[in-house]
Amino acid sequence: MTTDLFEKFQSTINDYNKLPVGELNPFTVRMDEVISPTEAIINGRKTILAGTNNYMGMTYNEECLKAAEEALRSFGTGTTGSRVLNGTYNGHKVLEETLKDFYDADYAIVFSTGYQANLGVIATLAGPKDYVVIDSDSHASIYDGCAMGNATVVRFTHNDPENLEKRLARIRKKDQDAGILVVIEGVYSMLGDQAPIKELATAAKNHGAYVLVDEAHSIGVFGKTGRGVAQEQGVEHLVDFTVGTFSKSVGTVGGYCVSNHPQFEALRLVCRPYVFTASLPPSVVASANKALELIKDSNLRVKLLENSKRLNKGLADAGFNMGTTGESPIAAIIIDEKFTAVEYWQNMMVEGVYVNLAVPPATPNNLSLMRCSLSAAHTFEQIDYMLERFIKVGKKLGVLT
Amino acid sequence: MTQSTTEIFDQISELMAPFNTKSIEIKPDTSFATDLELDSLSVMDMLAAIEDHFDITVPLNILPDLETVGQVAEAVKNILDE
Ligand SMILES: Cc1ncc(COP(=O)(O)O)c(C=O)c1O
Numbered sequence: 001m002t003t004d005l006f007e008k009f010q011s012t013i014n015d016y017n018k019l020p021v022g023e024l025n026p027f028t029v030r031m032d033e034v035i036s037p038t039e040a041i042i043n044g045r046k047t048i049l050a051g052t053n054n055y056m057g058m059t060y061n062e063e064c065l066k067a068a069e070e071a072l073r074s075f076g077t078g079t080t081g082s083r084v085l086n087g088t089y090n091g092h093k094v095l096e097e098t099l100k101d102f103y104d105a106d107y108a109i110v111f112s113t114g115y116q117a118n119l120g121v122i123a124t125l126a127g128p129k130d131y132v133v134i135d136s137d138s139h140a141s142i143y144d145g146c147a148m149g150n151a152t153v154v155r156f157t158h159n160d161p162e163n164l165e166k167r168l169a170r171i172r173k174k175d176q177d178a179g180i181l182v183v184i185e186g187v188y189s190m191l192g193d194q195a196p197i198k199e200l201a202t203a204a205k206n207h208g209a210y211v212l213v214d215e216a217h218s219i220g221v222f223g224k225t226g227r228g229v230a231q232e233q234g235v236e237h238l239v240d241f242t243v244g245t246f247s248k249s250v251g252t253v254g255g256y257c258v259s260n261h262p263q264f265e266a267l268r269l270v271c272r273p274y275v276f277t278a279s280l281p282p283s284v285v286a287s288a289n290k291a292l293e294l295i296k297d298s299n300l301r302v303k304l305l306e307n308s309k310r311l312n313k314g315l316a317d318a319g320f321n322m323g324t325t326g327e328s329p330i331a332a333i334i335i336d337e338k339f340t341a342v343e344y345w346q347n348m349m350v351e352g353v354y355v356n357l358a359v360p361p362a363t364p365n366n367l368s369l370m371r372c373s374l375s376a377a378h379t380f381e382q383i384d385y386m387l388e389r390f391i392k393v394g395k396k397l398g399v400l401t
Numbered sequence: 402m403t404q405s406t407t408e409i410f411d412q413i414s415e416l417m418a419p420f421n422t423k424s425i426e427i428k429p430d431t432s433f434a435t436d437l438e439l440d441s442l443s444v445m446d447m448l449a450a451i452e453d454h455f456d457i458t459v460p461l462n463i464l465p466d467l468e469t470v471g472q473v474a475e476a477v478k479n480i481l482d483e
Contacts (some may be wrong), residue, residue, distance in 0.1 A: 146461065154462035155445070168457050174483075279451065366442060 021374065024346040026357040036060055037377040038120035042354060048382050050372040051356035053189075056220050056300050056331050057377025058251025067178035068252075068287040074162025075282035083110075084268065090236075095289045102292050103227055103242060105399050109266035110285075112254050112277050114216050115141040117255030121147055121243060122183060123214065130179035133164065133209070135195070137188055137364045153179075158188075158364065161199035168207040180209035186218035190363050190371065192328030193219075194229050196369050201238035212241040220249030221304060221329055222296040226365030246288040249295060252367045254280045254288055289384030300376035308374040308382055314387040317399055323369060330371040332358070333390070335399060341368035344393055349394055351389040403482060409455075410474040416454055417470065420447045429471025430479060448473075 006013075012040060019025050025044040033041040058064055071091060081087035088335050099108035111117040122145030126132040130151040131150025134142055137158040146153040154171065157163040164182065171180060182204040186193045198390035201211045215228030224364040228244070230236045240261060248253035257267075279290075295330055305326075312326030315333060321334040338359050345357040348370070356371040363369055372386070394400035404415045414427045420443055421427065426434060433439045439447065448459050451473065467473050 152458075154458055155461055158450070165456065166453075170452075170456065174458070215446065361441075 018162050026345050032136045037375055045350045045352050050386050051354055053248040053373045054375045055249040055304055057371050063285040065291045067290040068283040071286035072283040078281045081278055082275055083279045084275050089282055091282050091285040095285050098257055098289050098292050103258045103262040105258040106260045108258040109267055111274055112280055114255035116273040117257050118142050118245045119145045120271040121257050123149035124271040126181045132181050142183055146221040158194055161203050163198055165203040172207050182209045183212045184317045186215040187215055187328050189217045190358055191332055192324045192330030195232050197230055198235045213239050214243045216245045219244045221301050226295045229250045250291045252284045252287045279396050307378050311371045311383050318391050327373045333370040338368045344370055348391040353386050353389050402481050406474050407480050408479050413474050416450050427440045427470055
């Protein structure tokens with residue numbers, strides 16, 4: 001008998017089949033109507049969205065909608081081509097100019113998703129004789145960028161500069177000239193913790209390594225003009241490449257990388273996830289461009305972090321075991337049992353609150369989490385509602401005593 | 402000073418102690434997943450201990466090929482001999 005190609009997924013399929021079918025399955029949620037950045041109709045029920053990474057609530061911003069509509073009418077529904085062939089419109093160039101201005105950087109390249117930005121930049125920059133050194137809690141797109149490239153991949157302990165230093169020293173002992181790329185994230189999406197960029201980047205610089213910071217969850221949220229954690233910590237001069245996404249604070253889809261490296265533009269020629277995929281549709285490009293302009297001067301991040309503090313503090317005061325502190329827009333309750341987490345999630349849905357059920361391998365340290373991402377568009381009333389429902393379900397399931 | 406695979410294996414067996422929660426006898430064909438029931442996180446921690454002990458870099462790229470303690474000893478020897 002030849003091998004069934006799906007055989008290797010059997011244990012995953014078995015696990016999945018233990019979940020109920022229908023509305024209480026956490027992996028088949030369907031938004032039937034979306035009312036606003038913070039509300040949708042799911043299973044016929046009006047539901048507060050507390051897990052959509054829509055940090056700035058930009059998805060329904062009037063100015064962004066208008067820009068997208070205009071571009072849609074003028075430039076059509078799609079580009080039907082790669083950036084290097086027919087897929088670069090005026091809008092794509094304008095967006096790259098906006099990004100350069102936003103980051104005060106010399107170069108900017110727009111990708112079709114943040115995932116592809118990481119995939120492309122990491123796999124292309126770090127070649128066969130080079131090293132990529134990544135944080136152990138890195139996002140899947142960073143791991144996949146490593147898997148796609150031909151560099152030697154080394155992991156260091158999450159947010160641990162000493163551990164990074166040790167690993168870099170070992171690489172240098174063996175290979176004095178190797179190119180090294182250190183990859184970290186501004187904010188880690190599950191527990192909302194920030195990288196100590198100064199310490200990590202200093203270790204990198206001491207060994208002649210480049211530093212890439214993925215600000216996917218921090219663009220718009222941190223820094224005086226919303227550039228992210230590097231700006232917040234005052235260490236932008238230590239960062240060689242900034243990667244990010246338009247799929248969270250910017251409220252649409254797309255990814256980017258900015259840099260001051262004089263040869264940066266060469267990526268457009270050699271980076272396969274840039275070359276071999278169609279470019280973003282004009283309407284997406286236009287709304288991203290508008291959203292970046294708005295985010296730069298906005299004080300929405302103040303409201304966002306106020307919201308997060310309110311939920312985090314409320315949950316901690318109620319006695320939940322928290323994975324987060326309210327320093328980021330994430331609120332995550334640690335649930336001891338994966339099964340209880342599923343049940344918790346189902347109960348929250350019935351109560352009209354959508355949160356993320358986050359379980360391994362998407363989480364660090366094998367944690368099961370009820371993960372919320374706050375939005376500047378949430379009202380205090382909505383937050384208090386979430387809080388009340390979390391407490392109600394927590395008592396019902398014995399998570400709170 | 403080059404070490405033999407057996408010497409390396411013996412040192413690795415010692416380093417395994419904190420991860421060998423079921424106290425099974427460690428042989429070259431002892432597997433991390435089925436015999437020691439280590440999840441991928443524990444395997445990572447264990448490899449970090451091995452890296453520190455031998456002062457080497459075990460690249461993530463070769464992890465998929467390392468299923469047993471003997472294979473790790475072999476890999477460490479190759480790295481030390483490079
Ligand atoms: C850290 C990190 N990098 C990259 C991405 C990918 O972004 P995108 O949704 O644009 O593909 C995400 C989002 O899931 C992320 O959390």
